[in-house]
Amino acid sequence: MKNLKINIWTGILDIVNCVLFAVSWPVIFSTAASDAFGGTNLTSGTGTFFYVMAAIGIILNLIALIQSKNKGISMVGPILGIIGNALFLISAAMAFPAIAVLIVGAVFIFLHHPAKNAKAVN
Numbered sequence: 001m002k003n004l005k006i007n008i009w010t011g012i013l014d015i016v017n018c019v020l021f022a023v024s025w026p027v028i029f030s031t032a033a034s035d036a037f038g039g040t041n042l043t044s045g046t047g048t049f050f051y052v053m054a055a056i057g058i059i060l061n062l063i064a065l066i067q068s069k070n071k072g073i074s075m076v077g078p079i080l081g082i083i084g085n086a087l088f089l090i091s092a093a094m095a096f097p098a099i100a101v102l103i104v105g106a107v108f109i110f111l112h113h114p115a116k117n118a119k120a121v122n
Contacts, residue, residue: 003112010064011109014081014102017057021095024050057085074113080105
């Protein structure tokens with residue numbers, strides 16, 4: 001079975017999002033403190049960046065899900081990637097559960113296991 005490039009890029013984005021979600025709280029809190037004491041208004045733009053990355057992750061995982069289904073590759077990784085990114089997109093307060101789900105999803109995406117009921121395709 002041939003590895004799909006979309007799955008590789010999706011797995012890489014899921015790992016990048018894990019790092020981004022891990023630093024999101026300190027970054028947002030520090031920009032909020034900067035806004036309070038410095039008179040700037042950076043918090044909304046900073047939060048928006050993290051939400052946009054989560055939305056891109058959902059879109060890429062949806063594409064990977066469709067491609068994996070068409071090629072007979074296990075869909076566990078893309079499904080977990082969708083769930084992990086959606087958790088963060090619903091609320092940044094769920095960043096740490098999202099990180100755990102994304103790590104497991106990225107592992108499954110990189111494995112490229114055939115689906116249980118997939119037929120052998122040359």
